[in-house]
Amino acid sequence: MSLRAIAGLAAALSVASAAANTCAAPAGFAPAGRIESRDTVLVYRTVPPRIEVGKHFAVDAIVCAKAAPSALRVDAQMPAHRHGMNYRARVAPQGDGRYRADGLLFHMPGKWQFVFDLERPGSTERLTADVLVE
Amino acid sequence: MRRAAILLAALAPLVTAAAETVELDPVEIRLVLRHGPWPQPLLRDPSNRVSGDAGAIALGQRLFFDARPSANGTVACATCHVPARAWTDGRAQAAGLGPLDRNTPTVLDAGLGRWFGWDGAADSLWAFAVKPMLHPAEMGGSAHGVAAVVRGDPRYACLYEAAFRAPPGADDERVLVDAAKALAAYVETIRSGRTPFDEFRDALARGDRAALARYPLAAQRGLKTFVGKGACRVCHFGPGFTNGEFHEIGIPFTLGPGRVDAGRHEGIKRLRSDPLNLLGRFSDDASGAAATQTRHVESTHASFGQFKTPSLRNVALTAPYMHNGRLATLRDVVRHYSELDMDRVHADGESLLRPLKLSERETDDLVAFLESLTDPRASDPPGPPATVAGCAS
Numbered sequence: 238m239s240l241r242a243i244a245g246l247a248a249a250l251s252v253a254s255a256a257a258n259t260c261a262a263p264a265g266f267a268p269a270g271r272i273e274s275r276d277t278v279l280v281y282r283t284v285p286p287r288i289e290v291g292k293h294f295a296v297d298a299i300v301c302a303k304a305a306p307s308a309l310r311v312d313a314q315m316p317a318h319r320h321g322m323n324y325r326a327r328v329a330p331q332g333d334g335r336y337r338a339d340g341l342l343f344h345m346p347g348k349w350q351f352v353f354d355l356e357r358p359g360s361t362e363r364l365t366a367d368v369l370v371e
Numbered sequence: 372m373r374r375a376a377i378l379l380a381a382l383a384p385l386v387t388a389a390a391e392t393v394e395l396d397p398v399e400i401r402l403v404l405r406h407g408p409w410p411q412p413l414l415r416d417p418s419n420r421v422s423g424d425a426g427a428i429a430l431g432q433r434l435f436f437d438a439r440p441s442a443n444g445t446v447a448c449a450t451c452h453v454p455a456r457a458w459t460d461g462r463a464q465a466a467g468l469g470p471l472d473r474n475t476p477t478v479l480d481a482g483l484g485r486w487f488g489w490d491g492a493a494d495s496l497w498a499f500a501v502k503p504m505l506h507p508a509e510m511g512g513s514a515h516g517v518a519a520v521v522r523g524d525p526r527y528a529c530l531y532e533a534a535f536r537a538p539p540g541a542d543d544e545r546v547l548v549d550a551a552k553a554l555a556a557y558v559e560t561i562r563s564g565r566t567p568f569d570e571f572r573d574a575l576a577r578g579d580r581a582a583l584a585r586y587p588l589a590a591q592r593g594l595k596t597f598v599g600k601g602a603c604r605v606c607h608f609g610p611g612f613t614n615g616e617f618h619e620i621g622i623p624f625t626l627g628p629g630r631v632d633a634g635r636h637e638g639i640k641r642l643r644s645d646p647l648n649l650l651g652r653f654s655d656d657a658s659g660a661a662a663t664q665t666r667h668v669e670s671t672h673a674s675f676g677q678f679k680t681p682s683l684r685n686v687a688l689t690a691p692y693m694h695n696g697r698l699a700t701l702r703d704v705v706r707h708y709s710e711l712d713m714d715r716v717h718a719d720g721e722s723l724l725r726p727l728k729l730s731e732r733e734t735d736d737l738v739a740f741l742e743s744l745t746d747p748r749a750s751d752p753p754g755p756p757a758t759v760a761g762c763a764s
Binding site: 290291293317318319320321322323324325326327339340341342344345346347371 | 401405485604605606608609614615616617663664666667668669671673674722723
């Protein structure tokens with residue numbers, strides 16, 4: 238690895254680390270997961286905490302990013318089955334980088350994947366997190 | 372979680388030690404336990420203010436067996452939902468005043484559902500109960516006709532007032548919807564009881580070797596296929612053996628030249644345009660929580676040709692099978708999945724579906740397992756309607 242590449246990696250890690258450091262969940266918010274990219278940290282929890290097959294649930298997300306997204310979309314899919322949910326979540330901004338997505342429902346047991354799309358002018362950043370539901 | 376792991380570790384040797392039982396590993400045991408306990412508690416429907424009300428249940432039971440609301444006075448709910456046939460009719464496709472395209476589903480345990488009808492066009496049991504009363508090929512009735520029967524029969528009017536705290540008024544649509552809510556309150560009480568599988572499942576939970584050994588070996592082998600190789604449990608999930616959602620499984624949905632049954636795709640359209648859906652003024656759920664599914668349901672390209680996953684409880688009593696009654700026997704159903712024609716499954720269908728390629732013995736075993744989901748009292752006649760104080764019995 239060249240010195241330039243190492244310097245680039247160090248810079249990227251520094252940015253991510255800075256974002257991570259400034260993305261602490263508030264008191265009472267027990268994250269179920271944390272996703273980090275170069276410029277963004279997203280922590281989330283589900284409400285209720287335990288996802289049950291066939292029961293609606295919500296997702297609370299906190300986004301920490303150098304460039305705040307103009308909108309957040311939340312979806313989920315079962316990659317192994319090549320399908321998503323039969324329901325569309327609606328996301329409501331709560332301010333200060335916090336969002337609530339309502340109306341999710343996993344209709345099968347197995348490995349699901351949360352999909353968070355952060356909309357910014359001219360681009361969409363996709364963050365994903367796997368979740369196993371029994 | 373730790374306690375559960377310890378319990379499962381302790382159970383595994385019990386299951387393998389008995390000579391009369393099939394070996395189940397800890398993962399299989401955990402999956403089997405997910406199909407219980409049974410019966411499940413029935414929660415009152417918040418969108419139906421008379422759910423669980425004795426007067427409404429009595430009125431609903433009488434209406435269920437009453438043909439007077441139909442156009443010519445010959446068709447009742449019980450014409451197709453025959454108690455002695457596990458609340459189905461034994462026909463491939465239903466027939467009321469005229470022929471219909473779909474198979475009659477049982478109403479056993481219907482109160483546990485989330486969507487109603489093969490296409491889920493109704494989001495409540497009471498909204499679903501209105502449809503056959505008005506459908507021209509089912510009962511062919513009208514709001515005015517149903518309301519006239521309720522208002523004109525002194526016993527019905529009395530039960531109505533007991534349930535709804537007011538006599539049936541002049542608004543025909545309101546009385547029709549209330550009659551449907553009474554029907555739903557009655558149907559919620561039509562529950563299936565325990566089955567040989569439930570005895571096995573509970574014996575597994577408590578580590579009862581003697582009780583485990585009473586479950587037929589073929590059914591045990593079939594159960595192992597059900598939760599394992601067959602992956603049947605993914606859709607036929609939980610204590611009710613259904614995930615309550617919709618799938619396309621390679622059953623043709625053409626009805627004849629130029630006619631198709633679009634299933635869930637059309638069902639969502641009908642749901643959204645239905646003034647009786649849970650977003651409308653007839654829902655009694657002031658919180659709006661019951662309508663969550665209706666607010667968020669989404670129609671996709673894959674919805675076309677999807678039909679609701681039926682419960683497998685009492686499935687041995689409800690032949691013929693599939694949304695159009697195309698398959699005559701349980702063996703035909705198992706063979707359908709064993710020899711699945713992938714050319715008939717949507718190109719964007721679920722990759723979960725694949726031919727299971729079951730041997731003859733595996734087929735027999737799976738059928739034996741499905742037969743073990745039978746409540747021996749599922750076809751018993753219902754008792755007489757309850758008496759309600761102040762109303763003639």
